[in-house]
Amino acid sequence: MLEIINLHTSIGGKAILKGINLKVNPGEVHAVMGPNGSGKSTLTQVIAGREGYEVTQGQVLYKGKNLLDNPPELRAREGIFVAFQYPVEIPGVNNSYFMRTALNAIRKHKGLEELDAFDFLAEVKKHMKDIGMSPDMLDRSVNEGFSGGEKKRNEILQMTLLQPELAILDETDSGLDIDALKIVAEGVNRYRTPDKAIIVITHYQRLLDYIKPDIVHVLAGGRIVKTGERELALELEARGYDWLKELETGI
Amino acid sequence: MFESTGTNAVTALTAGLKSLNRNRRHTMPTWLTAIRDEGSKLFEKAGLPTRRHEEWKYTDLSALNHKSFSVPTPNASVEFSGPSDLLPYLLSQQEAFVRLVLVDGCYSAQLSTVNNLPGGVEVKSLGQVLAHDQDRLGPLLSRHLANYAMPGENSFVALNNAYLEDGAFVYVPAGVKLNMPVHLVYLSTSHQSQLTAVHHPRNLVIVEKDAQLTLIEDYIGVAGSNYFNNTVSEILLGEGADVDHYKFQRESEDAYHIATIQVQQEKNSRFSSQNLSFGSQLTRNDINSQLSGPGAQCQMNGLSMIRGSQHVDNHTLIHHAYPDCTSTQLYHNIMDENARGVFNGKIYVEPEAQKTDSQQTNRTLMLSRHARMDTKPQLEIFADDVKCSHGATVGRIDDDALYYLRSRGVSAGQARKMLTQAFGQRMTNLFRLDSIKEAIDLFIADRLEEWHLLQSENN
Numbered sequence: 083m084l085e086i087i088n089l090h091t092s093i094g095g096k097a098i099l100k101g102i103n104l105k106v107n108p109g110e111v112h113a114v115m116g117p118n119g120s121g122k123s124t125l126t127q128v129i130a131g132r133e134g135y136e137v138t139q140g141q142v143l144y145k146g147k148n149l150l151d152n153p154p155e156l157r158a159r160e161g162i163f164v165a166f167q168y169p170v171e172i173p174g175v176n177n178s179y180f181m182r183t184a185l186n187a188i189r190k191h192k193g194l195e196e197l198d199a200f201d202f203l204a205e206v207k208k209h210m211k212d213i214g215m216s217p218d219m220l221d222r223s224v225n226e227g228f229s230g231g232e233k234k235r236n237e238i239l240q241m242t243l244l245q246p247e248l249a250i251l252d253e254t255d256s257g258l259d260i261d262a263l264k265i266v267a268e269g270v271n272r273y274r275t276p277d278k279a280i281i282v283i284t285h286y287q288r289l290l291d292y293i294k295p296d297i298v299h300v301l302a303g304g305r306i307v308k309t310g311e312r313e314l315a316l317e318l319e320a321r322g323y324d325w326l327k328e329l330e331t332g333i
Numbered sequence: 334m335f336e337s338t339g340t341n342a343v344t345a346l347t348a349g350l351k352s353l354n355r356n357r358r359h360t361m362p363t364w365l366t367a368i369r370d371e372g373s374k375l376f377e378k379a380g381l382p383t384r385r386h387e388e389w390k391y392t393d394l395s396a397l398n399h400k401s402f403s404v405p406t407p408n409a410s411v412e413f414s415g416p417s418d419l420l421p422y423l424l425s426q427q428e429a430f431v432r433l434v435l436v437d438g439c440y441s442a443q444l445s446t447v448n449n450l451p452g453g454v455e456v457k458s459l460g461q462v463l464a465h466d467q468d469r470l471g472p473l474l475s476r477h478l479a480n481y482a483m484p485g486e487n488s489f490v491a492l493n494n495a496y497l498e499d500g501a502f503v504y505v506p507a508g509v510k511l512n513m514p515v516h517l518v519y520l521s522t523s524h525q526s527q528l529t530a531v532h533h534p535r536n537l538v539i540v541e542k543d544a545q546l547t548l549i550e551d552y553i554g555v556a557g558s559n560y561f562n563n564t565v566s567e568i569l570l571g572e573g574a575d576v577d578h579y580k581f582q583r584e585s586e587d588a589y590h591i592a593t594i595q596v597q598q599e600k601n602s603r604f605s606s607q608n609l610s611f612g613s614q615l616t617r618n619d620i621n622s623q624l625s626g627p628g629a630q631c632q633m634n635g636l637s638m639i640r641g642s643q644h645v646d647n648h649t650l651i652h653h654a655y656p657d658c659t660s661t662q663l664y665h666n667i668m669d670e671n672a673r674g675v676f677n678g679k680i681y682v683e684p685e686a687q688k689t690d691s692q693q694t695n696r697t698l699m700l701s702r703h704a705r706m707d708t709k710p711q712l713e714i715f716a717d718d719v720k721c722s723h724g725a726t727v728g729r730i731d732d733d734a735l736y737y738l739r740s741r742g743v744s745a746g747q748a749r750k751m752l753t754q755a756f757g758q759r760m761t762n763l764f765r766l767d768s769i770k771e772a773i774d775l776f777i778a779d780r781l782e783e784w785h786l787l788q789s790e791n792n
Binding site for chain 2: 172181
């Protein structure tokens with residue numbers, strides 16, 4: 083579904099990603115782990131379509147087609163979703179209205195009928211119950227005054243509502259306590275089906291106890307330095323990120 | 334740049350005044366004649382303010398020199414038969430309001446619906462009262478009318494005094510809490526191509542001790558009309574009185590709108606003002622409140638939403654002369670294309686006004702690189718035990734917020750509209766009256782829809 087081929091990016095002349103190769107198929111859950119500054123966030127932002135990142139080499143193909151020329155809204159409508167690490171607060175934009183507008187934009191693109199306020203409310207409340215979010219959150223402005231955990235849950239709520247085919251979770255576990263983590267993980271696991279792909283970007287191994295990945299990649303210095311199965315994450319946790327320096331110099 | 338003192342405009346604006354006065358002298362009480370004469374003298378002496386005047390530094394009136402003005406006459410250019418004819422111009426189809434309507438500066442009995450007022454409450458045409466109710470209301474009027482807005486300090490007040498004839502008179506007796514809003518509508522229709530019609534609506538609002546009033550001043554211009562509205566409102570709040578005031582300006586695109594609202598607040602009174610500007614090519618609002626007793630509260634909020642080469646200048650002044658008073662000001666501006674905005678928020682705190690709590694915020698959202706905002710807070714504080722703050726921001730649509738919405742599938746144009754609407758709603762959220770808030774939010778959404786369409790044509 084997603085194919086990243088020799089991707090090099092830079093910001094302000096400084097190279098960040100230095101030749102990323104990654105292939106994600108439907109039904110797979112990939113974990114991308116790495117220390118701070120390794121380029122994890124950049125990878126997310128480039129796939130999501132954030133401006134300011136210059137692609138100096140390489141390609142990103144989504145469902146076989148070039149992704150990088152598309153604006154963010156088109157990528158979302160084609161089925162890509164990013165759960166952000168630091169979701170922005172948007173005072174004055176009602177949370178419910180925002181989600182309904184987004185959902186309908188995506189539905190329209192897929193040739194589906196738009197949901198009216200009534201049907202939307204029934205739908206979203208169902209998902210909120212599963213994730214343990216109070217319906218009052220619908221009346222508030224997007225992420226405004228939400229705690230870290232509530233923001234992350236709001237991201238997962240949007241994911242389950244918008245039904246993307248490729249979901250990228252950018253450090254969804256950061257700032258969450260164990261209970262919130264479990265709920266978020268349950269939300270993601272309920273979402274796993276053979277036609278969907280998920281990329282979990284994380285600094286710590288802990289999340290992967292709950293969202294078990296099929297493949298683990300280790301990102302360091304803008305490159306994927308090692309790829310393996312779940313055990314790789316455990317090994318990384320045990321040895322620490324310094325172990326990567328050995329791996330990096332081995333390339 | 335030094336401009337002329339607008340002698341052309343002064344002459345043009347006062348032309349015909351002498352003959353008008355000659356015709357009316359016998360019907361006017363002497364106290365009113367005195368006000369008009371003084372106004373006329375002061376205006377001719379002071380002329381129009383130029384950009385050398387500190388208070389008019391950012392607002393250029395020189396275009397008024399090139400206009401030919403027509404003396405106000407009571408003939409409307411549009412025929413109306415009944416109140417339902419007014420509905421297409423109104424924001425919300427609320428029938429339950431008490432409504433006083435003036436068309437082109439003159440009271441229209443056919444369009445007004447002033448029924449079922451509680452005992453003692455007056456909502457009348459000022460002109461009608463001056464002409465027919467002198468015995469009963471003369472003393473009250475002569476005591477208060479033109480006693481608060483100072484013609485010596487503001488030439489437009491002087492000019493309005495010179496032509497003082499009609500507008501609204503609203504009186505709420507002590508203890509009466511009027512739960513139906515009083516809606517004052519000023520509809521302008523003049524379509525003369527060579528002449529600019531000038532109107533000088535004058536309002537006097539008296540709310541006695543512990544009384545309550547919701548008042549809406551609604552200025553509406555028929556599309557394509559060409560006129561200059563110079564309006565003055567004096568609003569007096571007795572001890573413990575509560576006035577919730579709304580001013581909506583939807584003048585025609587070619588119109589000029591200059592307004593002075595002078596408020597006097599006795600102790601423990603509360604005045605909240607929502608001042609919204611959408612139309613007119615040049616708008617100037619001076620909204621001033623004198624806090625004349627301890628414990629008074631004053632909230633002045635505003636929103637302007639302009640584009641093209643529209644210009645909106647809001648000057649506010651809250652004068653804290655007694656202790657324990659609180660005031661807040663929140664003014665938001667949404668500006669597109671080459672629009673220009675000005676905000677000057679003044680707070681004066683006298684030495685006796687201890688425990689004053691005053692907050693001022695001005696925020697501007699620029700939707701175009703060519704718009705310009707001049708914002709100047711002015712705090713003169715002479716008491717030492719006070720809490721005063723001010724802040725101003727001028728910025729574009731938040732990129733992070735825009736990106737977030739787009740990352741969920743919302744188109745860039747739709748996302749910009751949502752964020753602009755949100756910016757406007759941070760101000761309308763302060764409205765005390767929900768029904769009016771909904772009507773205005775809808776109006777803003779429709780307007781954004783229009784603007785959005787224009788934008789996508791140009792892209």
